[in-house]
Amino acid sequence: MNPKIKNICCIGAGFVGGPSMAVIASKCPNINVTVVDINHKRIEAWNDKNLANLPIYEPGLDELIKKCRGKNLFFKTNIEQAIFEADMIFLSVNTPTKETGVGAGQALDLRWVEASARQISKFSTGNTIVVEKSTLPVRTAETVKSILISNKDSKDKKSNPKSKSFSVLSNPEFLAEGTSINDLENPDRVLIGGDDSKAIEALENIYLNWVEPQKILKTNLWSSELSKLTANAFLAQRISSINSISAICESTGADISDVAEAVGMDTRIGNNFLKAGPGFGGSCFKKDILNLVYLSNYYGLEEVASYWEKILDINNWQQKRISEIIVHKLFGTLSNKCIGILGFAFKANTNDTRESPAINICRDLIEEGAKLKIYDPKVNNLQIDLDLKNACISSNVEYNNDSWLIENDLYKTANNSDALVVLTEWEEFANINWQEISYIMRSPSWLFDTRGITNKYIAKKNNINVWQVGV
Numbered sequence: 024m025n026p027k028i029k030n031i032c033c034i035g036a037g038f039v040g041g042p043s044m045a046v047i048a049s050k051c052p053n054i055n056v057t058v059v060d061i062n063h064k065r066i067e068a069w070n071d072k073n074l075a076n077l078p079i080y081e082p083g084l085d086e087l088i089k090k091c092r093g094k095n096l097f098f099k100t101n102i103e104q105a106i107f108e109a110d111m112i113f114l115s116v117n118t119p120t121k122e123t124g125v126g127a128g129q130a131l132d133l134r135w136v137e138a139s140a141r142q143i144s145k146f147s148t149g150n151t152i153v154v155e156k157s158t159l160p161v162r163t164a165e166t167v168k169s170i171l172i173s174n175k176d177s178k179d180k181k182s183n184p185k186s187k188s189f190s191v192l193s194n195p196e197f198l199a200e201g202t203s204i205n206d207l208e209n210p211d212r213v214l215i216g217g218d219d220s221k222a223i224e225a226l227e228n229i230y231l232n233w234v235e236p237q238k239i240l241k242t243n244l245w246s247s248e249l250s251k252l253t254a255n256a257f258l259a260q261r262i263s264s265i266n267s268i269s270a271i272c273e274s275t276g277a278d279i280s281d282v283a284e285a286v287g288m289d290t291r292i293g294n295n296f297l298k299a300g301p302g303f304g305g306s307c308f309k310k311d312i313l314n315l316v317y318l319s320n321y322y323g324l325e326e327v328a329s330y331w332e333k334i335l336d337i338n339n340w341q342q343k344r345i346s347e348i349i350v351h352k353l354f355g356t357l358s359n360k361c362i363g364i365l366g367f368a369f370k371a372n373t374n375d376t377r378e379s380p381a382i383n384i385c386r387d388l389i390e391e392g393a394k395l396k397i398y399d400p401k402v403n404n405l406q407i408d409l410d411l412k413n414a415c416i417s418s419n420v421e422y423n424n425d426s427w428l429i430e431n432d433l434y435k436t437a438n439n440s441d442a443l444v445v446l447t448e449w450e451e452f453a454n455i456n457w458q459e460i461s462y463i464m465r466s467p468s469w470l471f472d473t474r475g476i477t478n479k480y481i482a483k484k485n486n487i488n489v490w491q492v493g494v
């Protein structure tokens with residue numbers, strides 16, 4: 024008989040663990056969902072009475088937390104207890120690029136996956152279904168399985184080795200930040216990889232509470248793990264493709280939005296993910312492509328590796344190209360110039376700054392001697408400070424207390440600035456009152472719109488010089 028799931032544990036209360044478990048709890052009121060994390064501060068924030076203090080900003084997330092928290096959704100630090108009680112455990116821990124040792128700079132660092140598997144091995148009871156939700160290299164399930172069963176000989180009474188068994192499934196997550204809740208509630212597909220039909224059915228039954236059966240795709244473990252890396256690589260590839268064409272547009276008089284529209288109307292190509300910008304950011308595209316490059320080289324497929332590497336080269340080049348354009352247009356020097364940065368998150372509707380193009384672009388402008396004023400509607404000030412300090416230190420760029428100032432308002436950011444640079448496509452920036460802005464900027468004033476969202480005609484009418492990506 025297929026096991027009935029009553030208690031779910033999710034290890035990792037991050038951008039995936041938090042929202043995905045909130046959706047499961049909301050769609051499955053009869054299942055208790057406990058999300059655990061080694062980061063006590065993060066768990067405290069998930070339990071904060073004031074929903075504005077949740078650790079993640081995601082539209083719609085606060086309502087789900089309000090609905091389920093304390094009823095069938097719990098955020099805890101007692102990992103052992105949650106593992107002990109769980110019938111099904113989701114692994115949603117971070118898998119960043121390895122910084123040292125074999126594969127450094129390319130392979131994924133699986134130390135958090137391994138640590139979690141060891142804990143599951145030790146504290147679980149009965150038959151436990153372990154679900155890989157983190158993005159993992161192909162064949163990681165094999166490693167997870169071998170760690171899980173490694174505790175069989177343990178003398179530790181608590182671990183009770185005789186009465187436990189495990190099934191490992193791969194169930195990669197395809198949500199995008201900023202639209203997580205909608206993506207989770209209305210997924211294009213749910214992918215389940217595995218070889219234990221009862222475990223697969225148990226996981227499928229959870230999703231069937233809100234996902235149509237034809238959207239649930241079942242494959243073997245390795246196809247599932249590889250599909251996740253491939254999907255991210257394809258998405259990133261489209262962005263590098265359109266960004267490369269944006270540069271040709273700027274040199275030829277073509278307009279990237281026209282080209283994207285014309286190309287996207289071909290139903291074989293489709294019109295999503297064709298927005299030129301400052302290069303892709305976010306915690307995953309870069310690390311997952313690097314991992315694909317590593318895997319390709321590992322299997323002796325050097326041509327494949329160098330093909331995917333190019334996607335990252337174009338992305339770095341696009342960011343560099345934009346900072347160079349800003350310097351060039353501002354007469355070749357930024358010293359004593361004040362530049363207002365509009366947006367620091369890697370995309371709109373999230374407070375996440377991981378790999379945000381804003382980090383490298385700001386660092387380059389600081390290196391050129393600019394004084395920055397930075398405004399983002401959702402990113403925490405401490406996070407901006409931390410990102411910029413780390414970026415400057417790791418590139419040996421000198422900075423001081425005047426190098427940047429964090430503002431809490433668009434108009435303060437524009438006041439006395441020589442230029443405004445739109446780096447995140449927050450809706451607020453699409454509706455700027457350029458007449459008012461033109462009164463408070465220093466002239467000659469410039470707008471650099473790396474997202475193509477501002478009304479350049481009105482800005483120009485108000486004597487602001489405009490550069491927009493791909494135009």
Ligand code: NAD
Nearest residue numbers: 035036037038039060061062116117118135138157158196
């Ligand atoms: P995250 O860093 O926001 O969250 C991971 C959490 O796991 C952290 O809070 C960390 O403290 C916790 N953790 C690590 N080791 C632990 C342990 N042993 N016990 C308990 N907690 C532990 O990461 P994320 O953005 O949620 O990503 C998680 C995984 O999902 C990654 O593999 C990522 O590639 C993948 N993914 C991310 C997204 C996204 O949009 N962020 C989307 C799809 C897939």
Ligand code: UGA
Nearest residue numbers: 196197198199200262296297298300303304305307369370
């Ligand atoms: C991406 C994928 O879209 C998700 O399917 C995947 O689950 C996730 O990575 C992951 O594995 O982490 P995410 O990074 O959250 O999601 O956000 P995206 O919407 O994909 O945007 C990524 C970056 O590309 C952002 O910097 C965004 O501004 C940029 N982008 C996106 C463009 O420059 N142009 C576009 O047309 C689309």
